[in-house]
Amino acid sequence: MKADVLVIGGGLAATWTALAAAQAGGDVVLVDKGYCGTSGVTATAGVTHWFVEPGDHERAVAERHAQAGGIADAEQALRVLRTTWERLPTLDRYYPFPVRDGRPDRTNNVRGPEYLRAMRGLVHRAGVRILDHHPALELLLRPDGSVGGAAGVRRQAGGNWQVRAGAVVLATGGTAFRSHLLGSRGNTGDGHLMAVEAGARLSGMEFSNYYTLAPAFSTMARSMAYLFGTYTDADGRVIELPSGPDRNRVLGAAMLRGPVYTTLDRAPEWVRRKMPVVQPNFLLPFTRRGIDPYRDRFEVTLLGEGTIRGVGGLVTGPDCATGVPGLFAAGDVASRVPVVGAISGGGSPNSAWAVSSGTWAGRAAVRH
Ligand SMILES: Cc1cc2nc3c(=O)[nH]c(=O)nc-3n(C[C@H](O)[C@H](O)[C@H](O)COP(=O)(O)OP(=O)(O)OC[C@H]3O[C@@H](n4cnc5c(N)ncnc54)[C@H](O)[C@@H]3O)c2cc1C
Structure with missing residues (x-):
């Protein structure tokens, strides 16, 4: 199979990535180890987003970064807030956000199962080819070391799969190192391993002891x-x-x-x-x-909670590029140290990061 963009993962970050890539005109394939819409940690949970009125962005970042150990990047956190503010309302027609004081409340009380189901529907309608139960096992490297696709197994149909793509976005989630944390059973750090084998770097793994x-x-x-x-x-x-x-x-x-x-x-x-x-x-x-x-x-x-509510993961630059040509990372598989520093990203920044990093990675992967 061939595509402009291959998204590996089927959770919050993967669906926002695939949607952004398809909306940017890309021909997109999404492969999930589980069933996209029910897999990943958000699908089991009630989600809180870091969704803040633009006038309060600087205050919100300053408050968070007061406890960040001095290693967060205020500009990156502001970008996350701006992109989340731009993107989340686009879901209004597809997910009934709870109404508080006559307005949709996109911050609290967002129900994971319905949210992820809506995301699957959106991704599907955007023309993305979704391959459920297709875990990726390895990245395909071109002779120049750039990433040009991935391969894995078909858990239900049997046999192997291979997708050649112009760019690959890893959105395989964090890993709780098999602690049995809710929803994390399939998040075994595969994306981290594949990326490191291809030459990507990890950062902030020491802040993963929550x-x-x-x-x-x-x-x-x-x-x-x-x-x-x-x-x-x-x-x-x-x-x-x-x-x-x-x-x-x-x-x-x-x-x-x-x-x-x-x-x-x-x-x-x-x-x-x-x-x-x-x-x-x-x-x-x-x-x-x-x-x-x-x-x-x-x-x-x-x-x-490992790197799920911790913050360690792959180092990414602007647009979520990993430094390995053709390889991008979004969501919990990427380090969230620039956004929250040395403290947990749980409680709302991680989901805002999934929305915004997915948006950036999806758009950049199409341009690549
Ligand atoms: C119970 C719980 C509640 C949370 N609530 C919040 C919250 O309210 N606010 C907040 O900010 N953060 C919260 N978090 C943090 C949460 O991790 C992020 O908000 C967000 O879900 C991360 O999305 P993700 O797509 O990166 O990872 P996930 O949603 O975990 O998705 C990972 C995906 O990768 C797939 N995958 C894994 N390996 C492979 C492979 N080899 N091949 C193909 N696919 C693969 C999985 O099947 C899954 O679809 C919570 C975490 C937990 C555990």
Whole structure:
């Protein structure tokens, strides 16, 4: 098969990339390891975007970068805000953003399953050829070292596939190093490996040591409600937690001593009402076990988030070029250090980065 642009991945960044490339006039093929529209970490989750009114961009960046360890790039973060502001409203006709105060709320409460389903529909209608269950295993290099396609296997139909393309965009997500973080099972770092083998570089991998709370019996890593938990050890003694990022450090230390339990008994009524709407999957593992998380005590664990809510990844320049001719990277597979510095990109910048880096990479790959 031949194409102008091959997009590897099927999540948030891949779909925004494929859409931008097709809208720029490219003939685009998208290959996903899973089923595009349900694969990747956003499809399981409620998504919050870094979507800020233009008049507040500089303030928003200054606030974030105050904790960034001095290594973020304000201009790059501003570009992300500008592109996200430009691109996200183009989804209005296809995804019913929740309405707040009479206006669409594109920041909070965006439901991952419907969002990604809408993205698949848009990509499909833009003429992109979508190949589901087609994991990429290797990049195809031209004699001059530039990237000219990729090859992999067809998991359902059997046999191999090969796509020759003018440019390739990697959008294979971050990796949680198989920690069982929600939605990350297929994100095994393949894109990082393929890119490094082709000559690309990694950066910020040391800022990939974030952990998130989850029930010990489940991968459900939607952690907002855990802010309202009372934590106890095996003997029922309350574990006092500091506020802020040190909470998980104290919880981790307690887990090294023995099992830790919680009950989300301090969750206010509005949180209990909102959880099933914003994060529809949150209650599922509890319901299946007959547990009421707001009343019953259950064991919790910490799941490593690797480079997914961490920020390490492939070094990219303007337009998301990797430095290897013909190879671009978008979303979590790319380093987000320029956008957020040495702190987690979760909580909204990562999804804004997926939207904006996908847009830049898709357009640049067509021009390449
Ligand atoms: C539970 C959870 C909730 C989150 N919520 C937010 C949030 O609210 N706000 C925020 O900013 N960030 C959030 N994040 C961070 C999130 O990672 C990004 O927002 C965004 O989803 C990244 O998109 P992506 O396309 O780069 O990666 P993903 O959405 O993970 O997509 C990766 C894609 O690559 C495919 N793939 C992998 N390997 C291959 C291969 N070899 N060949 C072909 N395809 C392959 C996968 O099948 C998948 O389709 C969250 C993360 C988690 C885990």
